[in-house]
Amino acid sequence: MTPPSSASLIAARVPIAPGPDAASTSMSAAGAATVPVSPSDVPSAAVNDAARPRRVLPERAQAILLGIAFPIALVILWHELVVLTGTPLIPTPHQVALMMYDFAFGGIHDDAFSGTILTHLAASMARVYGGFALAIVVGVPLGLLIGKVKVIRRLLDPTLSLLRPIPVTAWLPLSMIFFGLGPRSAVFLVFLGAFYPVVLNTIFGVRSVDSKLFEAAAMLGCDGSRMFRQVVLPAATPSIFNGLRLAHGFAWILIVVGEMTGVPTGLGSVIMDGRNLSRTDLVITGMIVIGVAGFATDRIIVAISNRVLRWSPQHHG
Amino acid sequence: MDNAAPSRRPFLAVRDLNKTFQIGTEQVEALREVNLVIDKGEFVCLIGASGCGKSTLLRIIAGFEPPTSGHVDIYDHPVTGPGSDRGMVFQDYALFPWLTVRENIAFGPRQKGLAASKVGEIADEYVQMVGLSPFADRFPSQLSGGMKQRVAIARVLANDANILLMDEPFGALDALTREQLQDELLQIWSRTGVTVIFVTHSVEEATLLADRVVVMTAGPGRIETDIAISLERPRDVSSPGFNDVRRTLTQRLTSHLKRRPLKTAA
Numbered sequence A: 001m002t003p004p005s006s007a008s009l010i011a012a013r014v015p016i017a018p019g020p021d022a023a024s025t026s027m028s029a030a031g032a033a034t035v036p037v038s039p040s041d042v043p044s045a046a047v048n049d050a051a052r053p054r055r056v057l058p059e060r061a062q063a064i065l066l067g068i069a070f071p072i073a074l075v076i077l078w079h080e081l082v083v084l085t086g087t088p089l090i091p092t093p094h095q096v097a098l099m100m101y102d103f104a105f106g107g108i109h110d111d112a113f114s115g116t117i118l119t120h121l122a123a124s125m126a127r128v129y130g131g132f133a134l135a136i137v138v139g140v141p142l143g144l145l146i147g148k149v150k151v152i153r154r155l156l157d158p159t160l161s162l163l164r165p166i167p168v169t170a171w172l173p174l175s176m177i178f179f180g181l182g183p184r185s186a187v188f189l190v191f192l193g194a195f196y197p198v199v200l201n202t203i204f205g206v207r208s209v210d211s212k213l214f215e216a217a218a219m220l221g222c223d224g225s226r227m228f229r230q231v232v233l234p235a236a237t238p239s240i241f242n243g244l245r246l247a248h249g250f251a252w253i254l255i256v257v258g259e260m261t262g263v264p265t266g267l268g269s270v271i272m273d274g275r276n277l278s279r280t281d282l283v284i285t286g287m288i289v290i291g292v293a294g295f296a297t298d299r300i301i302v303a304i305s306n307r308v309l310r311w312s313p314q315h316h317g
Numbered sequence B: 001m002d003n004a005a006p007s008r009r010p011f012l013a014v015r016d017l018n019k020t021f022q023i024g025t026e027q028v029e030a031l032r033e034v035n036l037v038i039d040k041g042e043f044v045c046l047i048g049a050s051g052c053g054k055s056t057l058l059r060i061i062a063g064f065e066p067p068t069s070g071h072v073d074i075y076d077h078p079v080t081g082p083g084s085d086r087g088m089v090f091q092d093y094a095l096f097p098w099l100t101v102r103e104n105i106a107f108g109p110r111q112k113g114l115a116a117s118k119v120g121e122i123a124d125e126y127v128q129m130v131g132l133s134p135f136a137d138r139f140p141s142q143l144s145g146g147m148k149q150r151v152a153i154a155r156v157l158a159n160d161a162n163i164l165l166m167d168e169p170f171g172a173l174d175a176l177t178r179e180q181l182q183d184e185l186l187q188i189w190s191r192t193g194v195t196v197i198f199v200t201h202s203v204e205e206a207t208l209l210a211d212r213v214v215v216m217t218a219g220p221g222r223i224e225t226d227i228a229i230s231l232e233r234p235r236d237v238s239s240p241g242f243n244d245v246r247r248t249l250t251q252r253l254t255s256h257l258k259r260r261p262l263k264t265a266a
């Protein structure tokens, strides 16, 4: 079987041997700071670590600055367009900001949504991470098995390929029959959405281990289940983490769909309520909270993955 | 056979080795009737045109690849798969990227189920042997090519390999680093008494390193000649003797290259 196509999109992981360029570019700063030696004379390995923070800081500042500048420009554009067109359908950023404040602390509108952000956020997070955790618990072991055991691959691969193109939203009616109206349905949908990236990337990770590593391990006396634990599993982790990050993003995307199934709490239900009440400021507030929560938790996943995969040069993004 | 004196038993013997690869419906004959006997502690270089089966021969000796017919024996015991007596040093290193230098070197000893303290001791010894103590806790992606190849060499030595199989190990390195590693390899070789089978494209490298140079020819891969080099060690690359040997070797290599077009035309 060829590796699943969705996996190859994100797992551009090639076993390359990076040259010393990373070290030599960061060297010039240290060379200037220490002694008047031409940078090329400095042994790269020794100076490399000392030089890193000096160059990285302005780089980071620039990245953050640019990253913030664009959404600010968008907000200004939004404001101007609403004012210019005079539409009553779209609130101005200022109105949304008031709504956001009220949603968080209350005291402005003092309605059913005032000061309820934590309730809804907690409810949504419980479902997102319930479904996500379920997808990991089922998807990773299943992916390892499918990747490693031919019989299981032949047994399950066609079925998985058949079910995969079905959009998660198409499962909504069935899921409501299976699990009724309520949070369990939401968790199920999140699980479905998160499951495929996890399982496919795990399979891809297992199947694309460099065969030289197996040979190297075999000649060093490693075999059988030890080979699995000591070679297959660590070699597949970058790909598995790619899958986890993707799945985590899908989980947040799907929570809105999941909470359309008639649950009383959750950010998805807030958005649905806003729509039914024609309160676009509430809809946008819900969208922003989901965006920020998804972004913040994604950074946590990236931080964990950078920690676990600190050996992998591809994983410092 | 059984009552033959132990000293008469060849250390490593390649007997009537043939290897044919099947690519779809096409058959590629990579090796034909290869015979080779190597003594314990010898430093043998394999040299020959690209595609003449050097890597294939090495991989069969390593046990990574089964021969189509014939066999490889070590003290009369046929090789059936990879074993810790034979350590391959790959051109592209094949280090475990998730393990540090020390952990890579400790990989073999760890498989033997030794106590953790003993494993650490062995690892440290070999880290030091290849001069990588300051880099022991780095990951392979943080090392230069030369350092990586040192780790690869230490990794098989720490595993008690007594045959080093090296497939163009220094091919990807710059000239300076290569010279340094050649020098270190020779030191390790004379200190530990390992047997080395070393594939190279460089006549100069073969002349510098080898006790014996085995010249192979392509289409299908066979052994053309087997030349002993009796130059005294350490060898001086600028000496007339060194140049004589190098010239002879080059002639052997190019003579078959010139002959080849005639063969294929026939």
Ligand SMILES: Nc1ncnc2c1ncn2[C@@H]1O[C@H](COP(=O)(O)OP(=O)(O)OP(=O)(O)O)[C@@H](O)[C@H]1O
Pocket (backbone or CB within 6 Å): B021, B022, B023, B028, B029, B030, B048, B049, B050, B051, B052, B053, B054, B055, B056, B057, B221
């Ligand atoms: N796994 C394989 N499948 C099919 N053919 C192979 C395989 N490995 C090697 N060959 C073929 O066997 C022949 C010998 O290849 P080999 O890699 O041993 O040559 P080589 O002497 O090491 O060449 P080079 O100097 O370029 O490394 C080539 O024709 C090659 O195409």
Ligand SMILES: [Mg+2]
Pocket (backbone or CB within 6 Å): B054, B055, B056, B167
């Ligand atoms: Mg080769």
